[in-house]
Structure formats: structure tokens, C-alpha cells
Amino acid sequence: MTSSWRVRLLGSLVVAAAAAAVSMAPRVRAQSPVTLTVQADRPGATLDPMFYGLMTEEINFSYDGGLYAELIRNRSLKDNPDAPDHWSVVKDAGVEATIAVDTSSPVPNTALTSSLKLTTTAIASGQRVGVANEGFWGIPARPNTTYRASFYAKADGGARGRATVAIESADGHALASATVGPLTGQWKKYTATLKTGALTPSTTNQFVISSGGPGTLWVTLVSLFPPTYNNRPNGMRPDIMELLAAMKPSFLRFPGGNYLEGPNYENRFNWKATIGPLEQRPTHMSPWRYRSSDGVGLVEFLEWCEDLHMEPLLAVYAGLHIDRGANILTGDALKPVVQDALDEIEYVTGGPNTTWGARRVRDGHPKPFTLHYVEIGNEDWLNDGKASYDERFTMIADAITAKYPSLKIISTMRSQDTDFTYTHQPDRLDDHFYMTIPTALAQAHLYDGYSRSATKIFVGEWATNSPRTGDTPMVAFALADAAWLTGLERNADVVTMNSYAPLFVNVNPGGRQWAVNLIGYDALTSFGSPSYYVQKMFSNNRGNVVLPASFDPLPRLSLNEIPVAPAPPPRPGRAGGRGRRGPQGPTGPFDGLYASATRDAATGDVILKLVNVQATAQPLRIDVKSVPSIAKEASGEMLTGALDAVNTVAEPRKVVPVPVTIHDAGTTFTHELPAHSVTVLRLKTR
């Protein structure tokens, strides 16, 4: 558990549990009609084209075992120096063989310093022995699919000769196989193509490299790729990329989050150790307690941006780590960090005549990437970082601005840190919020009172959540998310960008370090949560100018009338299921309805985002002022569901938006918002 997570547990996750203890069944009462007035003649803030984006880091098996299509777990045998985790021996009856991690036989001139050593001491002619990898909770097998396998190997004694590589079912049946070799006494890279035939998709498979004969076999950097998005050789899982593409995100904030900082200096996101061939990437420990293969390194993040037409929002390491008490780098000790940040920006944006631009060209990407935003550090208000942040921020920001004057610099000091003074004025502040439902509803108005002349805001991490409530958000959280987002859109003059966090979770047991994440998956299936669909609805219907919109009368709800997250299940060995004690959050009253209205300059459409957090349907009279006409036919989408409903691998589309069609729209018309619903409507003015 990181200290930031602990802070949030204490600071903001209390009221939902308390509310859950009070009642799961809000009082139901008939709703009186309400009028929503939209002032189309009073356009306000312009929505920044970067308004909706993504935030990502290696957490919850986001890349390894997630977006990154690699299927082999612990492929370079670095996960545990003492044991070959996720590997096992496969052998016929009577064969005597053992496996171990070997660090005494590195592959020359590479970062492959560990290998898997299979020692076979007894085997009869015709018998089989080999090593098997279990993948990330299974190796997914799909019908009629081509897989690319590769690995480094060398062998001694009878283990020399040809080897077989195969995707095998749990009962040892080969679903696809190929032979490679001969293996020799020297390290060499082998590749093979495996094709499955007709089969039922399954995850209960393993990847096996087998040979015959007594002797020793060493393997490392064992890799197995299914088809990837845009056929990138070291690429991403198509199904998850398609979910992301459907959100139409404008930017990708990477590489973190705590993953940028690392648990300590050695394990920060050292971008220079994540580029080039996989053989040259040493891997590192993430702060989320597992080792990252660094298969998703700086270039892969950038190509991910390219594939989804997002702009990179690059966070550079700033001398602060997660471990409390670890040294924070300042003064002369920070100078190499400053240089690393400059080199990184040059790698991203530089031409072929620059040192690091040329390196990017050599790494296979001749074209520089577009970059407008650089963030310095992550959550430097935490972990004793605040006292030195002005010094660290100034050193890094001064150097960046001197070399790249057009880059916008984001500070990780929040807008709440009003006691903080800057030597180098930032262009944006990165606010982070992990909110209970009451907090999210109350904070839909957070920025209404923010000074219009103060530094503008990037809400770089936000979510409505609660610890121990599961992998992905339930409908109750999605409703609060939507209410909160209307507040960000209404305040688009001060909030210019936002991104939910965390983005991903592998839902297998042990896959999650952080409760409540936007998109879930196992090895075969991925799904968007109700909150994912809320963001997709909002991001796909942005508009670019905010219009004033107000409800009359505005329904108000008490704490026990707002949606609540059910109390968390008991933990093993503990009494559970009751509300947690702690400081109180907002107690209400809360708005029952939330709205954001925008206009899309390209189409002329007036776009309404309407959230009803009440337990009953809300009849609405919609009055759009100062437009000559609105077409009778209008369309949109609506999401609703039981408050505790979630999507899962078993039911990936249980809660999804449904189309809304209106045949009697006009400058004034009526529409009913279902109970506990999020609606987006597009009204045609041309």
C-alpha cells in the first residue's frame, strides 16, 4: 500500500461506507417536473481539445498481463532470483529433471543476465522433457490464430538438437506447435510461428519448450505474441486497444503515477533502460510490488499514442521516490536527473541530427512525436516531497523552458496547496481526487469557486471509488463520476484536461493492487466498466463551447437519499461489512440533478449531459433559449442499472448505454430522465 493510498483511505473514503451502513434503499418519492434552461446565446468557456485523455502506469498488471500482448510471464527470469516463478517442468513418467534460475551464464552483450536452467538426469529414449510457462493466469488460445514465439537457448549433452515449442492445453494436448534448432552449446535466438486450428477459446493452457535426452537446457527472453493492434511486433492487445480507441482520448499521461517515481531511485522509471531491443532492457521493480518487463518502454508508450491519435503528456522523473525516508535528490545530485529529462524530451521530439533524436530513429521511429505538455514528478505534495519541490521543479522547469520554450510545464502541487509558492510559474497544476460518492457529488461544484485568474488545472487522476469494493466501478460510482464530470465541463475555463485513474486491472486473483479501475480483463476477455461507458459517452460528445444550464427547481437530496456503494465484504478473519469509522465527509444536501451543456461548432449541435442521481425518474422540461430552431428528431444515449451492478469477464456488457431517440424535440420539449441514470442528448440546430 503506498502512502498516497493510505492518505486517501483516511482522508476521503469514509462517508460512503457510513452511508451504506445507514441504508441501501433510498426513500422513494414522486418527482415534480423540473425545467432545465440552456442559454445558447451566452457561450462561455471553450473546451480544450485535450479535455478528455487517459492516465496510465504499470499497476494491476496493466501492461505485463494486460495491454502488452506478450503472453509469457517472467520471460527473462528476473522476477525472483531464488526460484523460477511461473515456470514448471513437463516430463514423461520416470524422467528425472529439475529447473532453477541460473545467473552464472548471461547472454553476452545483453541485459539477459538470468536464465532458466533445465537439468535432466534420467530420461529414456523417446521420452519428453521440457519447461512450461503458465502465462499471466493462463496462455490464451484462440482458433485459427498465428502466434510468434522466440527465445534464447543453449544446451549441453543430450539436450542439444531440435526442440519443440507448443501451446498445450491443461491435459498436455498440443493446440499449436513448431520445431526449432538445432540447439547448440552457444547462446542463440530461435524463432517459430505457431498456428492454432479450430478450437474453443480457452485460457487453461501453457507454453512448452521441450527437447529429449539427458543434459542441460538454458532458455531466456522467452516470448510468445498473438496478433497485435496494427501488427506492431512488440505491440498491444487489440481488444483493449479497441476499448480505448472508442473513448477517443486526446492524450496519454505516462508513465505514472507512482510508477514514474518507483519504490526507490534504482527502480524509478529510468527511460533510458526501457528503449532499444528487448535484450537490452534489464527490467525493474514497480512500486506496485511486481517486476516490470519494460516491454512497454518509452517508444511503446509513444507508439500507443500514435496508434490512438493521442498526444503524449510526458511525466519526467523529478528525484522523489515512494519509499518514505529514501533520499530525495536535490542540488548537484539532481543535475543528472535534469539532464535525463532534457534527453528524454529530445528523444521524443528531436530530429535525426540530435543525439537522442538519432537514437529514436535507430530504435525504429524516424518521425519525431508531437509534445506540448511535460509534467515534473508525481504527487510531490506527498512523501516529504513538498519541502524540496520548488527547488526540484525550478531546476527541471528552467532547463526545459530554456531549451523548449513552447512546452507547457505541469506542476504536481495541487490547487489545494495554496501555501506553496513557485520560483518558476507552472502552466498547469495536477489535481488528484479519489472520491467517495458524497465527495464526488459535492465536488461537482469544486471548481465553481476557483479563481479565474489562478493557474489552470489538469485533473490528472480522479475516480469515485472505495477500497475493497472490487476490481471495477459499479453503477453507483459511475453516476457520481458523471456528476463530477459535468462539474469539470462547466468549469472548462479553469480545468483544461482530465484523466481517470487507474485505467486497467487484471481481474484474476492477485492481479489487483488498487480497487476500482476503469477497464478489466483476463487473458481472453476485456470489458469496460459502467464508468468507462460514462467517459465514452462524455468524450464522444464533447462540444467545444460551454453553455450556461440550470435546473429550476433544483432537487436536493439528503445523505441517505444519494446512491451508496454497498458496504465492502468482510475480509477473511475479520468482522466486516460494516461502515468504517473516521472523519466525516460532506453530509449534504446534495444536488439530485447535474447538467453540462455544450455546443459543437462543427455541427451546430447543442449537447446535453444530464445525470439523475435520484431514486425516481425525473420529468424534465428542456428550454433551449436563443436558437432559431431545434430539429424534432434528436438522439443520444442513456446508461442506468442497479446501483451495485458491475460488468465482468462473465458478463462484459451487463451495463452499457442504450440509444435514446426523441421525435418531438424543439426549443422547448419534455424528456424524462430515468432513476439513477446518465443521459447524453444531441439536439440539432441546423
Ligand code: AHR
Ligand atoms: O492511481 C493509483 C495511484 O494513485 C497513482 O500511482 C498515484 O499517483 C496515486 O497516488
